[in-house]
Amino acid sequence: xxxxxxxxxxxxxxxxxxxxxxxxxxxxxxxxxxxxxxxxxxxxxxxxxxxxxxxxxxxxxxxxxxxxxxxxxxxxxxxxxxxxxxxxxxxxxxxxxxxxxxxxxxxxxxxxxxxxxxxxxxxxxxxxxxxxxxxxxxxxxxxxxxxxxxxxxxxxxxxxxxxxxxxxxxxxx
Numbered sequence: 001x002x003x004x005x006x007x008x009x010x011x012x013x014x015x016x017x018x019x020x021x022x023x024x025x026x027x028x029x030x031x032x033x034x035x036x037x038x039x040x041x042x043x044x045x046x047x048x049x050x051x052x053x054x055x056x057x058x059x060x061x062x063x064x065x066x067x068x069x070x071x072x073x074x075x076x077x078x079x080x081x082x083x084x085x086x087x088x089x090x091x092x093x094x095x096x097x098x099x100x101x102x103x104x105x106x107x108x109x110x111x112x113x114x115x116x117x118x119x120x121x122x123x124x125x126x127x128x129x130x131x132x133x134x135x136x137x138x139x140x141x142x143x144x145x146x147x148x149x150x151x152x153x154x155x156x157x158x159x160x161x162x163x164x165x166x167x168x169x170x171x172x173x
Contacts, residue, residue, distance in 0.1 A: 002111050008042045008167035018042040018167075020051035030054055036170065043168030045139065066095035066108060074104040137165055148172040 003021045004010045011017045015024055018041035024034060030050035032040030040046045051072075058068035058076060071079040082098040091097055095108060121128045148166070152159040163172060 001114060002107065008044060008047075016041075018047045019044065020047050022047060022050060022054075026050075026054060038168055039170055040168055046168065064095070069108055069111065070095055070098075070100060070104050073107045074101050078104075 004019050006019060008019050009017075010021070012021055016022055017039065020041070022030075022032065022041040024041075027034055027041050027050065030053055032043075032046055032050050034040060040050070055068060055072055058071045059065060061076065062068050062071065062079070067079055067083075078100065079098070082100055083093045086093045086098060117124050117126060118128065148162050148169075149159050149172075151157075152162045155162065159172075
């Protein structure tokens with residue numbers, strides 16, 4: 001919700017895309033293909049796996065969830081540089097003490113607020129819908145290329161629905 005408002009087609013001005021707003025360099029480091037036909041950063045399953053793997057890597061590196069999440073947002077190099085800067089000045093190196101980009105300083109509180117609201121919606125007079133814990137879709141491996149309009153016809157769905165369920169594909173014919 002905080003990254004992309006659940007829009008897998010969203011592109012940032014810096015080149016990140018997909019639900020998890022993954023940058024091209026990060027994508028290549030976590031085995032997400034990007035080519036003329038397909039962008040794995042927009043593939044729901046592939047990008048979610050990559051985002052979780054990347055967050056785990058960042059947590060293992062920083063040994064702190066707030067720093068890991070900050071690094072996910074602004075890049076691990078930016079967080080490392082801010083930590084080194086504070087260490088040189090004998091200042092604390094926790095997230096709240098670091099000089100990080102404005103977007104990152106706002107990103108983490110938004111995420112923490114969202115977690116707090118979801119954890120206790122009645123305290124905030126919010127009625128969250130019940131979502132069944134079951135798959136919404138399944139993957140079907142194709143042996144070759146197929147036109148999305150044919151998939152839509154075979155599945156008795158609109159081409160727009162097929163497109164929305166396959167955001168990783170850049171070409172539809």
